[in-house]
Amino acid sequence: MRGVVRAxxxxxxxxxxxxxxxxxxxxxxxxxxxxxxxxxxxxxxxxPLTVRLLGFRSPPSGAALSAVAGRPVTVEGAGEQVGSLxxxxxxxxxxxRAECLIVARRLSxxxxxxxxxxxxxxxxxxxxxxxxxxIPLSTFRPTAPVRADxxxxxxxxxxxxxxxxxxxxxxxxxxxxxxGQGAVPDLPDGPPxxxxxxxxxxxxxxxxxxxxxxxxxxDRCQACxxxxxxxxGRCGRCGRTDALRDEPLPLDGAKVVASTWIGQGGQPTxxxxxxxxxxxxxxxLAELEPGVRVTxxxxxxxxEQVSVGARVDTxxxxxxxxxxxxxxxxxxxxxxxxxxxxxxxxx
Amino acid sequence: xxxxxxIVGAGHSRFGVLPEGPRALLRTAVDGALATVDKGLDRxxxxxxYLATIGFGGWQxxxxxxxxxxxxxxxxxxxxxxxxxxxxxxxxxxxAVHAVASGDVELALVAGLEKMTDxxxxxxxxxxxxxxxxxxxxxxxLTFAGVYGLLASAYLARYRxxxxxxxxxxxxxxxxxxxxxxxxxxxxxxxxxxLSSPKVADPLGLYDCCPVSDGAAAVVVAAADRxxxxxxxxxxxxxxxxxxxxxxxxxxxxLLGFPATRRAAEAAFxxxxxxxxxxxxVEAHDCFTIAELLALEDLGFSEPGGxxxxxxxxxxxxxxxxxxxxxGGLKAKGHPxxxxxxxxxxELFLQLRGQAGARQVAGARVGLAHNxxxxxxxxAVAVLAxx
Numbered sequence: 001m002r003g004v005v006r007a008x009x010x011x012x013x014x015x016x017x018x019x020x021x022x023x024x025x026x027x028x029x030x031x032x033x034x035x036x037x038x039x040x041x042x043x044x045x046x047x048p049l050t051v052r053l054l055g056f057r058s059p060p061s062g063a064a065l066s067a068v069a070g071r072p073v074t075v076e077g078a079g080e081q082v083g084s085l086x087x088x089x090x091x092x093x094x095x096x097r098a099e100c101l102i103v104a105r106r107l108s109x110x111x112x113x114x115x116x117x118x119x120x121x122x123x124x125x126x127x128x129x130x131x132x133x134x135i136p137l138s139t140f141r142p143t144a145p146v147r148a149d150x151x152x153x154x155x156x157x158x159x160x161x162x163x164x165x166x167x168x169x170x171x172x173x174x175x176x177x178x179x180g181q182g183a184v185p186d187l188p189d190g191p192p193x194x195x196x197x198x199x200x201x202x203x204x205x206x207x208x209x210x211x212x213x214x215x216x217x218x219d220r221c222q223a224c225x226x227x228x229x230x231x232x233g234r235c236g237r238c239g240r241t242d243a244l245r246d247e248p249l250p251l252d253g254a255k256v257v258a259s260t261w262i263g264q265g266g267q268p269t270x271x272x273x274x275x276x277x278x279x280x281x282x283x284x285l286a287e288l289e290p291g292v293r294v295t296x297x298x299x300x301x302x303x304e305q306v307s308v309g310a311r312v313d314t315x316x317x318x319x320x321x322x323x324x325x326x327x328x329x330x331x332x333x334x335x336x337x338x339x340x341x342x343x344x345x346x347x
Numbered sequence: 348x349x350x351x352x353x354i355v356g357a358g359h360s361r362f363g364v365l366p367e368g369p370r371a372l373l374r375t376a377v378d379g380a381l382a383t384v385d386k387g388l389d390r391x392x393x394x395x396x397y398l399a400t401i402g403f404g405g406w407q408x409x410x411x412x413x414x415x416x417x418x419x420x421x422x423x424x425x426x427x428x429x430x431x432x433x434x435x436x437x438x439x440x441x442x443a444v445h446a447v448a449s450g451d452v453e454l455a456l457v458a459g460l461e462k463m464t465d466x467x468x469x470x471x472x473x474x475x476x477x478x479x480x481x482x483x484x485x486x487x488x489l490t491f492a493g494v495y496g497l498l499a500s501a502y503l504a505r506y507r508x509x510x511x512x513x514x515x516x517x518x519x520x521x522x523x524x525x526x527x528x529x530x531x532x533x534x535x536x537x538x539x540x541x542l543s544s545p546k547v548a549d550p551l552g553l554y555d556c557c558p559v560s561d562g563a564a565a566v567v568v569a570a571a572d573r574x575x576x577x578x579x580x581x582x583x584x585x586x587x588x589x590x591x592x593x594x595x596x597x598x599x600x601x602l603l604g605f606p607a608t609r610r611a612a613e614a615a616f617x618x619x620x621x622x623x624x625x626x627x628x629v630e631a632h633d634c635f636t637i638a639e640l641l642a643l644e645d646l647g648f649s650e651p652g653g654x655x656x657x658x659x660x661x662x663x664x665x666x667x668x669x670x671x672x673x674x675g676g677l678k679a680k681g682h683p684x685x686x687x688x689x690x691x692x693x694e695l696f697l698q699l700r701g702q703a704g705a706r707q708v709a710g711a712r713v714g715l716a717h718n719x720x721x722x723x724x725x726x727a728v729a730v731l732a733x734x
Contacts, residue, residue, distance in 0.1 A: 201481055209482060230483065258602055260496030261549035262488060268476045269469040271488050280546075283488050285497050285597055293597045295487040295497075303549070308504040319486055329486060 032060050032102050033068045048072040051100045206327060213329050214316060216249040216288060229292050252313035253335060254286035257293065259310075261303050270320045282306055284332050286314075299331040311335035350571035351448035353581035353734070356384035357696040362562035362681030363531040369404055369462040369563075373418045376563035376686075377458055384567055385578040390419060393567075394452025396426035397442050399435035400685035404462035405474040415458055432478035433634060435459065436564070436688020437718025437727030441587045443568040444729075453573050458565040459689030471559060475684075478721045480595035489548075491634065492556055494596055494722045496548030499637035501602040503550060505652070510550055512655030514541035516636035517554045517678055519664050524675025526706040531560045531681030555636040560681030564690040574734070582699045585621055585713070585730040588614025594724045605723030608645035612717070612728045616647075619730040623647050626730070627711045628698050629669060630691035632719040633676040639663075642717055643671070646728070670708045673698065688718035688727065699733040 032053070051073055053059045062075040211217045212230035219228045219235065222245055226237035229249065234241045262271075263280030274281065282298030284306050298306050299317055306312060312332035319327040358379020360372045367375070381388055396419065398412040407414070412426035429439035436459035443455035463471060476490040484494055499513065518538050524530035536554060544552035567577075574581035590610035593599050599606070616623065629648070633639035640654035648669055649657050657663060663671035674680050674694040677687060695714035697703040703711075716729045 201486060205482065206486075258497035258501040260489075260493050260500055260551075261546065262493050262496070263549075264545045264547045264553065265468075265472075266490060266492040266496070266547040267472075267488060268485055268490050269472045272469070274488075281488060283493055283497070285501075285602070291600070295484050295489065295595075295597045297488045308500055319488075327486065 032065060036065060036069050036073075036100065036102075048074070049100060050074045050076060051102060052076045053102050201327075211246075216251055216294070216314075216330070218247045218249055218292065219244040220247040221245075227292070229288075229294070249288040249292055251330070254288045254294075254296075254312050254314065254332070256284045256306055256308055256310045256312055256332075257287050258285040259283075259307050274320065282332075284312065286312055286332055294330075296330055296332040299333050301332070301334045305334040306332060350574075350583045350585070352444040352584040353569050353571050353574035354566050354584065354692060354696050354731070355569045355574055355577040355581050356380045356382075356388065356567035357693040358383060358565045359529050359690060359693050360563045361529050362560045362683060362686075362690070363558075364464045365561040367561070368465070369407075369460055370414060370418055372462065372561060372563035373415065373458060373460050373565075376460070376565040376689075377415070377419055377456065380456070380458075380565040380567050385580070386576065388454070388567065388577055390421055393419070393421060393424060393454045393456050395443070395446050395455045396421075396424050397429050397439040397455065397457045398426060398685075399429045399439035399457070399459035399689060400461055401430055401432055401435060401478065402474055403460065405466050405470060415456075419456065430685075431725040431727075432720040433632070433682070433684050433687060434718045434720030434725045434727050435685040436690065436692075437716065437729065438589060438688070438720075438725070440566065440568070440688060440692055440716075440729060441589055441727055443566075444584050444587055447568055447570040450570070453570050455568045456565060457568060457689055457692075458563060459683075459686035460563040461683035461685045462561050463559045463683060464561050475559070479724075480597075483595055483597060491722060492548040492551060495635040495637055496551045497596065498602055498641070498722065499550050499555075499635070502637060502640065505603055506655065508655045510542060511538065512640065512659055513550070513555055513636040514538045515658045516633060516639045516663075517541040519658065520633060520639075520672050520676040520678040520680075523665055523673050523706060524679025526704075527674050527680055529562075530675045530679055531558050531562075532675070532679045551635055551637065557634045557677040557682040560683045562681055562683035562686045562690070564686045564693045566689060566692045566696065579734075580700050581734045582696050582731050583734055585732045586615045586617070586619025587727070587729045588612060588616075588618060589725070589727040590614070591725050592723055594721070596722050599723075603651060604641050604645045605719065605726060606645075607723050607726035608642060608717065608719065608728070609647075611726040612646045612715075615715075615728040615730050619732075621713055621730050621732070625713050626669070626715050628673060628695065628708045628714045629663075629671045630674070630694055630714065630716040631671050631676065632687075632717050632726075633672060633678045634682060634719070636678065638719065639671065639676065639678075642719070646715065646717060665706060665708060670711075673703065673706045673708050688716070691716040691718060692729065692731070695731045699731060 049069060049071060051065060053075060059075065062073050065073040065075065209230060217231060219231045221228070221235035221238060221240060222243040223240045224235060224238040226235050227247060228236035235244065259282065261280055261282050267275050282301060282303065284296055284298055285293050286296050287293050296314060297319065299315060313335045314330040315333050316328055317331040319329045321327065358376045360375040365372070381390060396412065396415045398415040400411055402408055403411040412428040416422050416424045416426045429435050429442055431438045439457045439459065443457045446452050446455045472490065476485055479485060479489065479491060479494055502508070503510065515538065518536055518541060521532060521534065521536045525533050525535050527533065541552065541554035544554040546552050547556055569577055569581070571583060588611040590607040592605065592607040596602070631639050631642040633642070640658065643649045643654040643657065644651050661667050662669055665673050680690070695716055698708055698711045699714055701707060713730065713732045716731065718727045720726065
């Protein structure tokens with residue numbers, strides 16, 4: 001079978017706060033419906049669809065999803081609270097039906113997300129069918145050493161080099177967050193907005209940067225030993241392009257070396273909707289390892305929690321939308337103090 | 348030393364939110380520069396024209412330098428646009444110096460221009476914010492206010508300074524701007540005003556940021572051995588230096604200064620043979636108050652961490668021992684991006700000829716102009732001296 005990824009969705013921030021505000025059930029239904037809406041235009045018209053749900057607490061019914069999809073929807077795996085992502089992916093890749101995998105990360109404190117021990121291999125597909133031209137399925141392998149859970153890695157892989165190949169603007173797979181009341185607390189609700197006057201970083205360039213942006217992969221030069229971050233496809237010291245090896249940088253525990261809080265028109269135009277919705281926001285320069293720094297927006301934090309010297313973890317979040325598609329990147333969240341449980345949303 | 352180039356005329360438009368369009372601003376500056384050439388100058392003898400502008404107001408993105416030839420009424424003149432963001436003017440001046448020093452041309456005209464206030468605020472914030480690193484810093488939600496806010500946070504934390512040091516830069520430059528009839532802001536402010544202004548990019552408040560301004564400036568650069576054909580009091584270009592750095596601040600080894608400024612200053616001082624203690628007036632690139640403190644240290648006028656106390660002690664006031672930005676700086680005079688570096692040369696031309704009027708620095712003989720692109724990605728330094 002020649003499977004292709006037709007659409008993908010991922011609710012990156014499924015936090016306590018979101019659940020408190022809008023209720024878990026509504027949130028989960030919204031997530032599933034959003035994925036379906038995104039996927040449907042890419043599926044053969046009116047064909048029946050099998051939807052596999054993973055990690056849902058209150059899974060929406062097949063009838064409810066049929067109403068959304070306007071076609072018969074069969075729900076599978078609805079009872080699984082915790083499942084193996086790798087197994088689901090492998091099963092999807094082997095399927096000859098149009099299928100949709102929707103993963104809800106249950107990230108409330110004390111409740112495990114998808115099996116954190118899940119380190120298997122599988123073929124990645126969130127919606128697959130046998131048609132077409134789009135994105136070839138290849139084998140998804142979690143990177144080693146494993147620093148994030150498989151879903152995050154899958155996600156980075158979908159966006160990374162060799163994952164999507166060249167696709168047109170608007171066709172590339174983007175995580176679609178749930179709509180509804182404040183499912184993602186640091187950005188406004190609603191479909192991706194488009195800010196006509198926003199800074200334009202073309203989608204292919206954004207996509208090219210994802211291995212560094214999402215996975216914090218640096219290039220280690222095997223010839224001279226230099227580490228280059230963000231990845232630019234050549235060694236920053238000796239210039240070699242043929243001796244680079246991926247080297248993951250830590251996603252958590254970075255030290256804040258500079259910190260600002262943007263308000264009163266200090267934001268770029270494309271951040272206007274966020275400021276209108278949630279007010280001033282923070283940006284930090286975080287040191288992942290000595291000498292390796294990255295500029296990160298701040299999420300879920302007060303000003304004083306991310307001042308110079310503070311420790312931050314990173315989470316994959318929406319940055320802003322342009323040309324109708326969300327841009328994603330890591331944001332800094334306060335690192336838990338010793339002895340505290342980790343923050344929700346363990347991406 | 349053997350002089351290679353001299354400034355023999357300088358012109359300036361008003362800076363601010365102005366009704367004039369870019370052509371009218373350019374005309375004012377260019378005509379002003381030609382008019383100040385004491386012994387007169389046939390504009391047809393100008394051999395090369397340089398237009399420093401980032402985008403002509405964000406809309407004439409290509410070929411803007413042809414407008415310089417038009418407004419100079421020398422349509423056959425070879426012109427070129429020089430663009431290094433906020434350092435465009437400083438770099439354009441250096442191109443002109445190289446052109447006359449090489450002997451290729453006897454006279455070159457350098458004009459800087461920006462028309463920033465006749466486009467919508469979102470559009471303005473779009474094109475103003477694209478001179479930093481767009482892939483990482485911009486996508487993290489930063490414009491230059493944010494990038495300098497980061498730098499300020501690191502600086503204040505490292506040297507355990509209160510924001511008063513930043514506020515004092517604003518107070519001093521506003522006081523100077525009040526004496527400059529071309530300045531965007533001509534009103535003094537109090538330190539409490541600066542400290543209590545709304546935060547734009549904490550720790551930077553509104554009064555820590557330069558305004559968005561329209562304006563133009565121009566200077567006439569002559570080969571040094573021909574300078575006295577045009578005036579008896581040329582201002583000699585003693586030495587110039589320039590450098591670049593990584594575009595993104597996150598990729599630089601340090602946050603407490605700009606290596607590009609240091610390299611540019613070293614080169615300019617070396618070329619000029621001038622010692623730092625001989626400098627009597629400084630035009631420093633103070634797009635944000637923190638930038639003036641960083642500049643004083645990078646230029647070698649203060650040890651690291653010393654610029655705050657130096658400023659609080661009043662040393663950089665117009666009557667201090669090292670007057671900095673007597674024209675109000677970018678902070679009060681305004682910052683029409685491409686015009687700024689040329690405007691610095693204009694100010695030193697006046698100061699070193701004793702023509703700066705109410706804001707004249709007593710006994711100014713040697714001046715330094717320091718122009719930065721973005722947050723230290725490019726920097727140009729020039730040392731000038733009275734003839």
